[in-house]
Amino acid sequence: MLALVDANSFYASCHQIFRPELEGKPIIVLSNRDGNVVARSAQAKALGIKMGQPFFETRELVDQHDVVVFSSNYELYGDISSRLMSLLTQFAPDVEVYSIDEAFLQLEEYTGIYPSYQGLGLSIRESMKQWLRLPVGVGIGPTKTLAKVANRLAKIKPELNGVCVLDSQEAIDEALWGFPIEDVWGVGGKSVSKLKKQGIRTAYQLREVNDDWIQRVMTVNGLRLVHELRGMPCKLLDVNPPPRKAICTEPGFGKVIPDLDTITDALTVHLSRICEKLRKQESLCGTVTVWLRTNPHRRTPGNFLPAKQYSNSVTVRLPHPTSSTLEIIKYAASGLKAIFKFGYNYQRVGIMLTDLVPADYRQMGVFTQGPDERLIRLSAVIDKVNKRYGQDKLRLASQMYNPEWPMKPSYLSPRYTTRWEDILEAH
Amino acid sequence: MLDTIDYLPPENIFLTDPTRRKDLPFFDIAVQAGFPNPADNFIRQRLNLQDLCVLHPDNTYFVKASGESMIGDYIFPGSMLVVDSTRPIETGMVIVIWVNEGWCVKRYIDKSPMIMLESSNEKYAPMYLHPDRDQVAVLGEVTYIISKPPRYARPR
Numbered sequence: 001m002l003a004l005v006d007a008n009s010f011y012a013s014c015h016q017i018f019r020p021e022l023e024g025k026p027i028i029v030l031s032n033r034d035g036n037v038v039a040r041s042a043q044a045k046a047l048g049i050k051m052g053q054p055f056f057e058t059r060e061l062v063d064q065h066d067v068v069v070f071s072s073n074y075e076l077y078g079d080i081s082s083r084l085m086s087l088l089t090q091f092a093p094d095v096e097v098y099s100i101d102e103a104f105l106q107l108e109e110y111t112g113i114y115p116s117y118q119g120l121g122l123s124i125r126e127s128m129k130q131w132l133r134l135p136v137g138v139g140i141g142p143t144k145t146l147a148k149v150a151n152r153l154a155k156i157k158p159e160l161n162g163v164c165v166l167d168s169q170e171a172i173d174e175a176l177w178g179f180p181i182e183d184v185w186g187v188g189g190k191s192v193s194k195l196k197k198q199g200i201r202t203a204y205q206l207r208e209v210n211d212d213w214i215q216r217v218m219t220v221n222g223l224r225l226v227h228e229l230r231g232m233p234c235k236l237l238d239v240n241p242p243p244r245k246a247i248c249t250e251p252g253f254g255k256v257i258p259d260l261d262t263i264t265d266a267l268t269v270h271l272s273r274i275c276e277k278l279r280k281q282e283s284l285c286g287t288v289t290v291w292l293r294t295n296p297h298r299r300t301p302g303n304f305l306p307a308k309q310y311s312n313s314v315t316v317r318l319p320h321p322t323s324s325t326l327e328i329i330k331y332a333a334s335g336l337k338a339i340f341k342f343g344y345n346y347q348r349v350g351i352m353l354t355d356l357v358p359a360d361y362r363q364m365g366v367f368t369q370g371p372d373e374r375l376i377r378l379s380a381v382i383d384k385v386n387k388r389y390g391q392d393k394l395r396l397a398s399q400m401y402n403p404e405w406p407m408k409p410s411y412l413s414p415r416y417t418t419r420w421e422d423i424l425e426a427h
Numbered sequence: 428m429l430d431t432i433d434y435l436p437p438e439n440i441f442l443t444d445p446t447r448r449k450d451l452p453f454f455d456i457a458v459q460a461g462f463p464n465p466a467d468n469f470i471r472q473r474l475n476l477q478d479l480c481v482l483h484p485d486n487t488y489f490v491k492a493s494g495e496s497m498i499g500d501y502i503f504p505g506s507m508l509v510v511d512s513t514r515p516i517e518t519g520m521v522i523v524i525w526v527n528e529g530w531c532v533k534r535y536i537d538k539s540p541m542i543m544l545e546s547s548n549e550k551y552a553p554m555y556l557h558p559d560r561d562q563v564a565v566l567g568e569v570t571y572i573i574s575k576p577p578r579y580a581r582p583r
Contacts, residue, residue, distance in 0.1 A: 020525045021525075023564075083485040083486075130565075131513065132512075133564065423490060423491055424490045424491070424530055424566075425492075425493050426530040427493055427532070
């Protein structure tokens with residue numbers, strides 16, 4: 001059996017840990033330039049605030065209903081998340097961290113102090129409430145997909161008290177009977193319409209389909225999913241996650257920027273940041289994608305007509321995989337130059353590093369030298385220095401250092417658990 | 428009135444490491460080949476305060492105290508409290524608790540169905556709370572108090 005534990009509205013709940021007066025209040029969390037809504041408490045969802053909605057569109061609702069607004073505080077979320085994951089290992093030795101707020105626990109051969117799966121689930125819930133003041137939901141089932149189904153039911157059926165166990169065929173049948181296919185883990189938008197055309201609307205019906213047919217419609221992944229719904233595990237626990245296959249960032253500027261130089265500076269700053277991530281997971285990247293776009297919601301000042309829109313992207317294949325900021329910025333900047341057009345006010349520049357390979361991989365190109373080992377070593381030294389003396393203390397000259405930039409978010413909350421100057425005060 | 432100096436016993440004095448780095452002490456002894464270094468057996472990790480005060484790192488919060496209501500329990504304005512949420516609270520614990528509109532540090536006495544929160548400074552009266560009427564939320568139990576010694580006042 002597997003358990004899926006996840007935190008309810010994790011970001012919003014993190015803010016409530018140290019501010020109990022916010023319990024039951026509508027809360028929204030904004031993306032890292034206060035641009036869009038990235039998380040909502042249950043009460044904010046009920047007001048109709050959408051995921052990803054631009055913040056300015058929600059202003060009216062926010063003022064009307066006294067919605068509490070926070071800028072995202074990833075330092076706090078990251079610390080609370082690592083506490084949660086570490087505490088979960090007290091309940092089961094094998095924990096797969098699936099995302100910042102959910103984890104799978106392997107309960108096979110489980111002979112613990114809890115008389116039943118239900119008891120274990122309740123104990124996890126109560127412990128997290130006491131230890132972290134964090135509300136979590138627990139779904140338990142024979143496969144990952146069924147544990148996901150159980151977890152969802154635990155959320156939407158208040159009478160289950162946040163724990164749902166599918167440990168008998170009857171319980172599984174009942175759970176899948178009315179379970180809409182679009183809520184099944186791994187069924188994407190395209191597959192939903194294909195399946196609905198065939199009259200398949202619930203997970204129960206999906207479980208009964210013919211194997212060959214589902215493999216044609218939804219490839220081998222669809223087949224795996226159907227097997228999982230039947231209770232045969234195909235997705236095994238992954239305790240040591242593989243390095244990420246792509247690293248990507250798309251920060252906004254806070255204000256619109258018309259000139260190439262400033263955008264190149266921004267690109268350099270973000271690239272330095274994600275190259276650090278790349279080196280941290282010991283990968284090299286083979287391909288860089290850069291994109292650029294204007295603000296789709298902007299209106300021309302004065303006449304309120306929609307402003308001119310432009311967006312474009314370019315993908316550059318590197319001659320050899322590398323993790324050196326110096327090498328990658330050369331290609332990324334020339335790519336940016338190629339897609340840059342004058343006369344627009346840009347709002348976002350994005351970078352994605354794909355084609356990642358492990359750092360011990362070296363393959364000489366036919367016509368080029370391999371990656372310059374000296375540059376890779378240099379980057380490692382730069383990372384070390386910056387770790388010790390602070391971010392960006394040692395940086396590329398093209399990384400124009402402007403303390404005004406990036407912009408300070410306006411709804412910052414204290415980083416209660418990671419900064420001395422932000423800790424809680426008690427009277 | 429004792430007029431002898433009460434010495435600290437030497438076994439109470441430790442070499443401590445203020446940082447979280449685990450350094451190994453370096454013994455500057457020229458080693459002759461083939462002759463074992465007599466100091467090798469004494470190389471130890473230095474001590475750090477984290478190991479002593481933080482038994483459950485995942486359940487521990489640091490909180491700064493302000494106000495003088497808990498002076499009798501050695502909690503002064505500016506003291507750093509180590510708060511551990513591992514154990515459920517019971518009568519007699521000094522806890523950090525949210526009461527209606529702020530966090531406070533008090534001694535907890537269970538007076539079912541009421542909660543009594545005692546201060547340790549006679550200027551402050553005990554608080555009586557009712558879980559249905561008042562909003563309460565417990566952060567955890569104060570397990571260690573870190574403070575500076577009081578300032579020296581010159582005798583007149």
